[in-house]
Amino acid sequence: MWSAGDRLLSVMSRHPPTTLVIEPRRGWRFIDWRELTESRDLFRFLVSRDVKAQYKQSILGFGWAIIQPVVNMVLFTVVFGRLAGVSTDDVPGPLFYFAALVPWTYFNNALTGAANSLVAQSNLLSKVYVPRLVIPLTPILAKLIDFTIALSILFMMIVGYHAFSPGFTFQNPSRLLVLPVLIVLMVLTASGLGMLLSALAVRYRDIKFAIPFLIQLLMYAAPVVWPVSLVSPQFRVWLGLYPMFGVIEGFRSALISTHPVPWDLIASGTAGALTIAIVGALVFRRQERWFADVV
Amino acid sequence: MGLRKAGLAVRSRGLSKVYRIGKANRVAETLVGTIAGWFRYPLENFRAIRRLSQFDDEDGSDVIWAVRDLDFDVHVGEVVGVIGRNGAGKSTLLKILSRITEPSDGRVEISGRVASLLEVGTGFHQELTGRENVYLNGAILGMTHREIDEKFDQIVRFSGVERFLDTPIKRYSSGMKVRLAFSVAAHLEAEILLIDEVLAVGDQAFQRRCLGKMDEVAKSGRTVLFVSHSMEAVQRLCNRTLWLDQGRVVADGDTSAVVQEYLQQWRESLDSTYRAEDMESGAATLTSARLLDAAGTPTEHLSLGEPFSIEMRWQHHEAIPGAVYYIRVFDNRERLLFAANTSDTRLELDTPGEHRVNCKIESNVLTPGDYSVTLGCIIPPRTTIQHVDRALGFSVIHHFLGDVRHIPGNVIFAPPFSWSSNVGPSKAAT
Numbered sequence: 001m002w003s004a005g006d007r008l009l010s011v012m013s014r015h016p017p018t019t020l021v022i023e024p025r026r027g028w029r030f031i032d033w034r035e036l037t038e039s040r041d042l043f044r045f046l047v048s049r050d051v052k053a054q055y056k057q058s059i060l061g062f063g064w065a066i067i068q069p070v071v072n073m074v075l076f077t078v079v080f081g082r083l084a085g086v087s088t089d090d091v092p093g094p095l096f097y098f099a100a101l102v103p104w105t106y107f108n109n110a111l112t113g114a115a116n117s118l119v120a121q122s123n124l125l126s127k128v129y130v131p132r133l134v135i136p137l138t139p140i141l142a143k144l145i146d147f148t149i150a151l152s153i154l155f156m157m158i159v160g161y162h163a164f165s166p167g168f169t170f171q172n173p174s175r176l177l178v179l180p181v182l183i184v185l186m187v188l189t190a191s192g193l194g195m196l197l198s199a200l201a202v203r204y205r206d207i208k209f210a211i212p213f214l215i216q217l218l219m220y221a222a223p224v225v226w227p228v229s230l231v232s233p234q235f236r237v238w239l240g241l242y243p244m245f246g247v248i249e250g251f252r253s254a255l256i257s258t259h260p261v262p263w264d265l266i267a268s269g270t271a272g273a274l275t276i277a278i279v280g281a282l283v284f285r286r287q288e289r290w291f292a293d294v295v
Numbered sequence: 296m297g298l299r300k301a302g303l304a305v306r307s308r309g310l311s312k313v314y315r316i317g318k319a320n321r322v323a324e325t326l327v328g329t330i331a332g333w334f335r336y337p338l339e340n341f342r343a344i345r346r347l348s349q350f351d352d353e354d355g356s357d358v359i360w361a362v363r364d365l366d367f368d369v370h371v372g373e374v375v376g377v378i379g380r381n382g383a384g385k386s387t388l389l390k391i392l393s394r395i396t397e398p399s400d401g402r403v404e405i406s407g408r409v410a411s412l413l414e415v416g417t418g419f420h421q422e423l424t425g426r427e428n429v430y431l432n433g434a435i436l437g438m439t440h441r442e443i444d445e446k447f448d449q450i451v452r453f454s455g456v457e458r459f460l461d462t463p464i465k466r467y468s469s470g471m472k473v474r475l476a477f478s479v480a481a482h483l484e485a486e487i488l489l490i491d492e493v494l495a496v497g498d499q500a501f502q503r504r505c506l507g508k509m510d511e512v513a514k515s516g517r518t519v520l521f522v523s524h525s526m527e528a529v530q531r532l533c534n535r536t537l538w539l540d541q542g543r544v545v546a547d548g549d550t551s552a553v554v555q556e557y558l559q560q561w562r563e564s565l566d567s568t569y570r571a572e573d574m575e576s577g578a579a580t581l582t583s584a585r586l587l588d589a590a591g592t593p594t595e596h597l598s599l600g601e602p603f604s605i606e607m608r609w610q611h612h613e614a615i616p617g618a619v620y621y622i623r624v625f626d627n628r629e630r631l632l633f634a635a636n637t638s639d640t641r642l643e644l645d646t647p648g649e650h651r652v653n654c655k656i657e658s659n660v661l662t663p664g665d666y667s668v669t670l671g672c673i674i675p676p677r678t679t680i681q682h683v684d685r686a687l688g689f690s691v692i693h694h695f696l697g698d699v700r701h702i703p704g705n706v707i708f709a710p711p712f713s714w715s716s717n718v719g720p721s722k723a724a725t
Binding site: 044045125126130207 | 297298299326327329394395397398399400401402403405406409413414417420430431434435436437438440463
């Protein structure tokens with residue numbers, strides 16, 4: 001079946017080719033959107049390669065997408081909730097943690113995957129030409145599938161708790177509309193940081209050891225294991241510049257109604273996400289020219 | 296003038312690529328190191344970083360020009376061979392044209408879609424099936440989903456792995472993987488093809504099919520740049536050849552002429568004689584050695600099957616009872632092919648003074664290629680008097696009694712042979 005995109009591409013390939021000029025590039029460049037869209041098929045295959053390879057020979061298959069956040073949820077409930085007595089804002093512990101873990105697990109895995117992608121795929125860099133941005137962006141897209149699975153489990157949990165637990169009722173369904181915004185922020189931040197770290201990792205060997213450590217720091221900086229109520233109001237907006245801060249709290253507010261939707265955090269978070277995405281892209285594009293030489 | 300009007304597919308002017316090595320590369324390899332460096336040597340590092348993108352100190356010993364000032368044009372439909380020693384810049388040129396690495400200077404204009412075959416099977420994933428990998432690899436090489444759909448059957452047929460299409464490729468033999476990978480690449484639709492020595496893969500039958508396919512491609516009017524070490528393949532497929540050495544164009548023109556020049560120069564650079572620089576302090580010194588052909592003339596190259604001998608002159612400074620000379624012949628991959636020594640002979644090497652010996656090898660079964668000879672003298676079992684690594688170098692060439700003989704690339708020996716046919720009595724009776 002022909003789609004509009006296919007038709008356009010086949011027409012383009014029958015036109016006389018334009019001349020490509022290859023010369024040393026200087027200065028800063030931003031993302032080549034045209035090239036990225038032309039690589040749609042490549043994206044599709046690389047993403048499906050990642051996904052299939054991850055699940056092909058495991059018994060649980062896509063179950064692995066759930067195990068990671070669920071096990072963490074159990075751990076956090078026991079360690080932070082019960083043992084350490086960290087407040088969960090009057091919401092059942094498992095829900096409190098799982099609501100945060102769904103977006104956090106995506107961020108964690110997407111960022112790790114992206115940051116390590118260039119070094120892991122050095123043969124793609126040095127043996128064939130693919131638009132370089134495709135490489136870190138592939139895990140960013142691929143992990144969204146795991147995210148969707150975990151999110152559906154979260155919905156099921158909410159329905160379950162709502163029906164069977166007297167301590168919790170699902171309220172304010174209109175708040176669910178903020179979820180797409182949060183998802184965009186989450187993806188933007190992971191992309192920006194992913195592009196930045198992957199470009200640096202090619203050049204500086206110590207980055208790859210720093211990545212797990214950095215992500216741990218980022219987790220504690222976001223209200224994943226602790227409630228936002230612990231932060232005094234004057235710091236909120238500043239902390240909100242870290243986009244995941246607003247994303248996690250936003251997820252909680254929309255799904256388990258701990259607090260109203262944190263528009264202030266989302267606003268600062270957007271500024272932060274846009275900044276990191278632009279910086280990440282610029283650094284990546286500038287370093288791109290050396291990738292094949294130093295990897 | 297635009298490329299199309301001039302009928303050009305590729306136009307290169309002043310193309311250069313430089314790598315910085317050694318002391319100038321003081322930019323640290325770790326981020327921590329780099330940041331610490333900023334504090335310790337702020338000015339130095341600033342200058343070092345700026346210098347990375349400027350190459351004014353052109354001939355400093357800390358830079359390598361992989362490719363330097365390349366000027367050439369390739370017309371649409373030409374099949375151009377690119378030859379040269381290792382390190383001449385051939386692969387770098389292809390990488391620049393494939394946009395894998397950026398040039399440091401100069402400019403290349405390319406008109407038409409480019410497909411590069413620098414390695415087969417890039418992106419193949421073991422867990423995926425053959426079918427899935429065809430799509431994946433095709434996409435990586437630049438084909439769209441539609442294109443792969445259209446060509447899928449052809450690709451599979453050429454590779455010969457139909458029966459195993461839906462098995463993960465980790466179950467394939469290496470030969471099957473290579474055939475599948477090459478098959479995808481061979482069906483790339485592009486006006487310009489860049490091919491780097493991928494033909495040195497697979498078995499005999501497959502290599503023949505690859506050469507056949509390349510022939511087809513060459514005749515189809517596409518522009519091809521073909522890097523190879525096989526003078527035979529280049530002569531068969533290319534009408535024009537570029538010879539690169541140390542990053543520069545040494546010759547550019549008709550293939551047989553350029554290949555002749557190349558072989559000539561390369562033979563001349565082999566050292567088939569050895570002369571000692573000074574007298575060693577040991578009990579004996581190898582003063583000179585040389586390679587002689589069947590007629591006894593010193594030579595750098597031998598024909599296929601030509602008997603040869605190695606002559607050595609040793610100066611014994613004292614009496615060495617039990618001295619044994621040895622020769623060891625290695626191929627260009629440092630593999631020991633054969634060795635000979637004087638321990639089973641009746642040669643008298645005990646006395647002091649000069650000894651001249653000759654080792655004749657009657658049956659030369661060496662395949663065409665480069666060889667090196669290590670010479671030495673020991674007192675068995677383990678006392679070394681002198682050991683000269685790679686004292687001599689020589690090459691065996693494709694000529695057999697004046698004819699060019701085709702030796703398949705992956706055989707180990709090339710013994711002389713002759714064919715005859717037995718005509719049976721029933722046929723002769725007619």
